[in-house]
Amino acid sequence: MQKKIQIAPSILSADFSQLGDDIRLVEKGGADIIHYDVMDGHFVPNITIGPLVLNSIRKITKLPIDVHLMINHADNYIPEFAKAGADWISVHVEACPHLHRTIQLIKSLDKRAGVVLNPHTPLSAIEDILPDVDFVLIMSVNPGFGGQSLIKACLDKIARLKNLLIQKNLEHIEIEIDGGVKLDNIQSVIDAGTDIIVSGSGIFNTPDPIATIHQMKRL
Numbered sequence: 716m717q718k719k720i721q722i723a724p725s726i727l728s729a730d731f732s733q734l735g736d737d738i739r740l741v742e743k744g745g746a747d748i749i750h751y752d753v754m755d756g757h758f759v760p761n762i763t764i765g766p767l768v769l770n771s772i773r774k775i776t777k778l779p780i781d782v783h784l785m786i787n788h789a790d791n792y793i794p795e796f797a798k799a800g801a802d803w804i805s806v807h808v809e810a811c812p813h814l815h816r817t818i819q820l821i822k823s824l825d826k827r828a829g830v831v832l833n834p835h836t837p838l839s840a841i842e843d844i845l846p847d848v849d850f851v852l853i854m855s856v857n858p859g860f861g862g863q864s865l866i867k868a869c870l871d872k873i874a875r876l877k878n879l880l881i882q883k884n885l886e887h888i889e890i891e892i893d894g895g896v897k898l899d900n901i902q903s904v905i906d907a908g909t910d911i912i913v914s915g916s917g918i919f920n921t922p923d924p925i926a927t928i929h930q931m932k933r934l
């Protein structure tokens with residue numbers, strides 16, 4: 716099944732003093748999705764933004780907002796993120812002891828549900844939850860910070876996940892990558908079988924983010 720590759724700028728690398736303008740800019744540039752990173756200072760060693768900021772940006776963009784929860788106790792916060800305007804919500808397999816229940820909670824709120832794997836976590840950890848999710852997010856850096864280098868072994872993991880989805884007749888599940896994707900490595904990411912490309916510094920830290928998105932889309 717041929718899927719359209721989608722570009723999801725991660726606002727972690729936006730200028731928060733002009734967040735609305737930066738989101739409008741990437742929307743104008745042809746971004747398909749806005750990627751929204753939530754970090755709690757426990758599951759990952761950094762703290763970012765919560766439902767309050769999400770509620771504000773929901774008012775200024777029509778693009779789907781993809782909320783990536785890098786937090787412990789996700790079940791306690793998912794309803795609030797859903798109410799604040801999330802369209803997609805993903806949770807880490809490493810942070811959710813009752814992952815099936817958490818995925819069902821996301822779906823009960825009519826949101827697209829995703830499961831996320833850290834670079835060291837094997838695909839076997841998500842095999843049994845695959846029929847319940849809409850997308851799988853493969854971390855290609857250790858989560859917590861933007862601007863890191865892509866861990867190349869994660870591309871092999873994407874290729875193996877793609878084969879697994881074909882074998883299991885689950886090709887409708889989308890594969891998303893997050894971390895270290897830039898113009899100079901995006902072709903290898905596409906070749907591995909990725910459907911959704913998250914890029915933060917690779918878009919916002921370039922001189923012309925609109926031109927960068929256009930170039931990414933051309934590839």
Ligand SMILES: O=C(CO)[C@H](O)[C@H](O)COP(=O)(O)O
Nearest residue numbers: 858859861862894895915916
């Ligand atoms: O989840 C993340 C970090 O945990 C970010 O979305 C990711 O790192 C994107 O930033 P960059 O493209 O600069 O690597």
